[in-house]
Amino acid sequence: xxxxxxxxGAAVPKIKVADCKSNCEEIIHFIxxxxxxHVQLLVFPELCITAYSCGDLFYQDILLEEAVNGLxxxxxHTRDKNILILLGMPLxxxxxxxxxAVLILKGxxxxxxxxxxxxxxxxxxEKRWFSSGNNAISxxxxxxxxxxxxxxxxxxxxxxxxxxxxxxxxxQDLWTSIPPSxxxxxxxxxxxxxxxxxxxxxxxxxxxxxxxxxxxxxxxxGYIYASCGYGESTSDMVYSGHSMIFENGILLKExxxxxxxxxxxxxxxxxxxxxxxRKKAPAFTDLIVKDINKIITFRKVYFELDKxxxxxxxxxxxxxxxxxxxxxxxxxxxxxxxxxxxNGLRKRIEHTAADKVxxxxxxxxxxxxxxxxxxxxxxxxxxxRKDILAVTMPGFGTTDRTYDNALNLxxxxxxxxxxxxxxxxxxxxFNDIEHDIKLYDSTYENAQxxxxxxxxxxxxxxxxxxxxxTGDLSxxxxxWTTYNGDHMSMYAVNIGVPKTLISTLLSWISNLEKxxxxxxxxxxxxxxxxxxxxxxxxxxxxxxxxTESIIGPYELHDFFLYYMLxxxxxxxxxxxxxxxxxxxxxxxxxxxxxxxIFYKRFFIHQFKRSCLPxxxxxxxxxxxxxxxxxxxxxxxFRLWLDEIESIE
Numbered sequence: 001x002x003x004x005x006x007x008x009g010a011a012v013p014k015i016k017v018a019d020c021k022s023n024c025e026e027i028i029h030f031i032x033x034x035x036x037x038h039v040q041l042l043v044f045p046e047l048c049i050t051a052y053s054c055g056d057l058f059y060q061d062i063l064l065e066e067a068v069n070g071l072x073x074x075x076x077h078t079r080d081k082n083i084l085i086l087l088g089m090p091l092x093x094x095x096x097x098x099x100x101a102v103l104i105l106k107g108x109x110x111x112x113x114x115x116x117x118x119x120x121x122x123x124x125x126e127k128r129w130f131s132s133g134n135n136a137i138s139x140x141x142x143x144x145x146x147x148x149x150x151x152x153x154x155x156x157x158x159x160x161x162x163x164x165x166x167x168x169x170x171x172q173d174l175w176t177s178i179p180p181s182x183x184x185x186x187x188x189x190x191x192x193x194x195x196x197x198x199x200x201x202x203x204x205x206x207x208x209x210x211x212x213x214x215x216x217x218x219x220x221x222g223y224i225y226a227s228c229g230y231g232e233s234t235s236d237m238v239y240s241g242h243s244m245i246f247e248n249g250i251l252l253k254e255x256x257x258x259x260x261x262x263x264x265x266x267x268x269x270x271x272x273x274x275x276x277x278r279k280k281a282p283a284f285t286d287l288i289v290k291d292i293n294k295i296i297t298f299r300k301v302y303f304e305l306d307k308x309x310x311x312x313x314x315x316x317x318x319x320x321x322x323x324x325x326x327x328x329x330x331x332x333x334x335x336x337x338x339x340x341x342x343n344g345l346r347k348r349i350e351h352t353a354a355d356k357v358x359x360x361x362x363x364x365x366x367x368x369x370x371x372x373x374x375x376x377x378x379x380x381x382x383x384x385r386k387d388i389l390a391v392t393m394p395g396f397g398t399t400d401r402t403y404d405n406a407l408n409l410x411x412x413x414x415x416x417x418x419x420x421x422x423x424x425x426x427x428x429x430f431n432d433i434e435h436d437i438k439l440y441d442s443t444y445e446n447a448q449x450x451x452x453x454x455x456x457x458x459x460x461x462x463x464x465x466x467x468x469x470t471g472d473l474s475x476x477x478x479x480w481t482t483y484n485g486d487h488m489s490m491y492a493v494n495i496g497v498p499k500t501l502i503s504t505l506l507s508w509i510s511n512l513e514k515x516x517x518x519x520x521x522x523x524x525x526x527x528x529x530x531x532x533x534x535x536x537x538x539x540x541x542x543x544x545x546x547t548e549s550i551i552g553p554y555e556l557h558d559f560f561l562y563y564m565l566x567x568x569x570x571x572x573x574x575x576x577x578x579x580x581x582x583x584x585x586x587x588x589x590x591x592x593x594x595x596x597i598f599y600k601r602f603f604i605h606q607f608k609r610s611c612l613p614x615x616x617x618x619x620x621x622x623x624x625x626x627x628x629x630x631x632x633x634x635x636x637f638r639l640w641l642d643e644i645e646s647i648e
Contacts, residue, residue, distance in 0.1 A: 003576045004272030006164060007310055008191070009039040010226035010243040012255065014262035017051040017233050018063055024049060024070040028077050030264050031085060038310055039266050041084040043193045045228035045241075046171050047099060049089040052197035053233035058129040064092050071102060072144045079107030082306045084156075086168070088195040093150070094138050096131040101168050101195050102143075103156055110156055111149040111301045112141065115170035116180050126172075139299075149301050152180060155189055159302045163271040165189050167221075171196040174215060174225075185219035187298050190274050192219065196227040199237035205257045208242060217249030220277045222269035230261040245269075248277055252315050267315045276567035317581040320555060321562040322498045322619055334508035337501070337618045338376065341493045344616035345377045348491045349466065356387040356465035358456050360486075361410060362533065363392075363402030365502045366494055368409060368525050370470040372509055373493045375413055388415040389459060395422045395448045397533035399543055405525050412518045418459070422451045445534035449485030456489075466490040469613060474499035474554050476612070476623050477561045478598070479605020480532075480547065487608055495615030496622050498561065499530070499554040530554070551601070552594035556586065560598045565621040565629065571595060571644045596644055603637035 011034065013026035027044060034042045046052050049070045050063060057063050067089045078085060084105050091100045091112065099115040114133030118126045133152030141150040158164035167184030169192055174181070181192040192215070198208060216223035222245070229241020240257030245267050252267040316325075324330045349357070357374050361367045374388050390410045394403055410417045426447050430437050435444070453467075460467045469489025471481050473496055481487040497505070503526050509515055510522040528543070535545040548554060559581065563574045578591045610625050610633050622628035 003573055004163070005268040005270055005310060005313065006041060006161075006191075007037075007039050007266055007268050007314075008041040008043075008222065008224050008245060009034050009037075009264055009266035010043050010224050010245060010255070011264040012045060012226060012229045012241040012243055012262055013048065013231075015048065015051050015228070015231040017231070018054050018057050019051075020049055020063070020066040020070040023051065024073050026262065027074060027087065030262075031074070031078060031081065031083065033264060034083055034266070035081050037266060038308060039083060039264075040305060040308065041086075041166070041191070041193070041224070042264075043086045043195060043224045043226040044088060045226050046088040046101075046195040046197040047090060048195070048228065049087060051232055052088075052228050052239070053235075053237075055233075056129075058090055058097060064090060064097075067091075068144065075104060075107045075109070075144055078104065081106065082308065084110075084166070084303075084305060086193050086195055088170075090130070091141075091143070093141055094136055096135060097129055098133065098136065099126065099130045099170060101170055101193075103166070103168070105303055105305065109143055109146050109148040110303050111154045112143065112151075113154055113168045113170070114150070114152050115173060116152045117172040117176045119172045149299060151299070153296065153298050155184060155187060155298045155300050157188070157300045157302050158305055160304045161271075161307065163190050163275045164305070165300075166191050166193060168192070169194040171198060171227075174211060179215060181215060181219055181221070181223075183296050184298065185221050188300075189219075189221060190271055191222045191224065191269060192216075194223065194225045196225060197232070197239065198227045198242065200240045200242070200257055205240065205242050209244060209251075209254075212244050213246055213249050213251065216246035220248050220274060220281060222247045222271075222274060229258075248274060268310065268313050272569065272573065273567055276569070279568075313580050317577050319559065319581045319585070320500045321566075322501045322558055323504050330504055331508060333501075334505045337497065337505055338373070338509065340616050340618045341373045341497075342376045342380065345373060345468070345491060345493055346380060348614070349377065349381065352466060354464060354466045356389055356460075356463045357468050358389045358391065358460045358463065358465045359468040359470060360452055360456055361390045361392050361406045362398075362470075363404070363406035363409070363525060364528065364533075365499070365506065365525060365530065366470040366472050366475075367406075368522065369497070369502055369506060369509075370468055370493050371409065371413065371415070372506075372515070374468060375415070385414045386416050388413075389418060389463060389465060390415045391418040391420060391456060391459065393420050393422045393452045393455060395426065395452075395534065396444075397448075397531070397535045397537060397543075397545060399533065399537045400541055401524075401528060401543075402533060405521055405528070409518060409521050409525075412521065420455055422448060422455070425451050440535050445532070446482045446485060448534050449482035449532070453482075453485045453488055460490065468493055469615065470494055472497050472499055472502060473619070473621075473623065474558055474561065476609060478551055478557060478601045479608055480551060480601075481608060483608055489613050492613045492615030495612065495624070496618040498558045498619065500558045501619070552597055553586075556582070556591065556594050557598050560595060561602075562621065564602075565623075571599065571640050572647055575644070575647060592644060592648060596641060599637050599640045599644070603635060603640075606631050606635065607633040 011030040015023045103110045120127040156166040167189030232239040242257040243255045245253045253265045467490045469492030472494045510519040530547045
């Protein structure tokens with residue numbers, strides 16, 4: 001349970017209709033397997049002790065009695081097991097029969113939840129046997145010699161584990177317009193478990209998956225869905241065992257329909273992530289009002305679940321959280337990002353009535369993307385590409401590789417090319433301020449950046465144009481930008497794009513038919529080391545000043561940035577996640593080294609972010625002082641560094 005993760009599972013046993021003894025043996029088998037795999041919450045299908053498809057046999061006293069006896073056998077077997085287990089069974093209470101979910105822990109029954117929505121149409125006619133939990137009279141019942149809470153108004157809250165609160169849908173409950181889990185979640189439930197018995201017909205599995213996914217996202221919860229499978233009666237329907245584990249709309253694990261006769265799936269839910277998502281979702285908490293609480297109130301049942309160390313996570317932690325994994329998602333993401341950038345610039349050009357745009361082209365990733373955004377925008381506006389004034393400004397650190405790529409890119413795209421060498425102007429400036437040109441310090445570097453910005457601004461004034469910023473989100477987070485140099489523009493199209501996403505975006509653009517002529521140039525730009533090229537190159541004319549050799553790998557910094565801004569996680573938790581994600585790339589010592597650099601630079605350089613030019617947000621996080629991120633420029637980083645040092 002360290003670091004906010006809880007391992008959860010869904011088990012689908014191979015059952016026999018009305019054979020409670022055989023079914024309980026199968027259930028116990030999966031409980032033991034779950035215990036061996038450190039599963040802490042295990043969900044079984046609806047009415048799993050008896051089978052769902054018993055029909056009028058539910059009226060038989062012997063079946064109901066044997067179901068209780070089966071529950072007792074499971075309770076006896078689990079007295080020493082640190083697993084929350086949800087079982088489905090019929091119970092005769094209040095002169096009615098209820099379809100129930102029983103939550104147990106260490107041989108004790110925590111509570112019994114009765115199904116609320118009883119279907120009576122189409123494939124299911126449960127009202128023939130079962131009453132809705134709304135019709136229950138009792139709020140407590142005697143079951144297996146225990147006095148336990150009963151009803152459909154129960155939430156199960158861990159008293160010793162932060163953010164662990166469990167609510168229960170039962171099958172059809174999820175298919176209603178407002179499922180019980182909607183009320184449960186706004187009253188604190190962070191995990192919803194659904195024991196289900198859903199039959200199959202063509203197309204239903206896709207709809208079911210969408211339903212679980214959407215409810216998980218709507219409620220900002222972990223959602224465990226376990227449906228019955230092989231062994232149920234096939235008289236009129238077939239059951240597939242389709243089961244899923246979702247977290248806030250993200251699929252963590254799925255057993256496809258008819259994949260196996262019996263199985264168990266498991267993954268880890270991130271309780272801290274769920275809590276963070278809710279804190280940043282005002283619309284979620286807006287529903288917690290008196291009117292809602294008049295409709296339904298909940299009783300909380302408290303329990304203690306022993307904390308255990310999960311040996312290693314089974315869920316994937318992306319090394320590049322800003323970049324989708326599969327090619328289809330990458331294409332979709334790239335198309336959306338490019339569209340956001342171009343439409344933002346299009347609106348700004350129309351609003352300002354600018355005749356032209358001006359930008360510096362270095363032959364690097366950022367300026368290449370910014371130029372392509374300008375190209376796409378001008379094409380959509382039916383404006384002449386010659387009104388894109390692309391300026392290359394070689395300086396003391398410019399190499400032939402980047403210079404040639406910049407020129408070739410501009411020529412192929414048909415923009416107006418301007419070349420202005422900044423070396424003489426910088427030398428004059430150094431003489432004016434009495435700076436030794438052989439002293440390669442921040443003055444030497446920043447003077448070049450500010451000279452370039454001055455040139456761009458003055459050209460824009462002269463041509464009634466806009467200076468387009470090329471800097472990206474990662475550079476902004478680390479303060480790797482010259483204040484009032486490349487830090488400043490009239491519209492910053494890359495300001496919301498992290499460095500790790502830019503290569504993916506450029507690769508996607510180069511594969512578009514209209515940009516096929518620059519594909520080779522873009523590939524070489526992608527493979528060029530990231531550098532501001534402000535220091536002289538090596539004797540061989542190669543880049544000597546490599547950004548990632550100075551401040552660390554951008555993939556680590558983007559990882560830190562994502563989890564710090566998106567979820568507000570502590571350094572210790574970000575370190576844990578980074579160790580999981582990069583376990584085959586960086587050891588703990590290296591990750592800690594760059595994590596400290598990240599926090600120091602992030603805090604120290606907030607003053608640069610406090611006066612940013614406009615630019616579009618494209619990812620789930622942004623550093624705009626007018627939008628997502630509002631931070632005092634003189635805040636201390638002591639708390640964050642202290643925690644990292646305590647880990648060291």
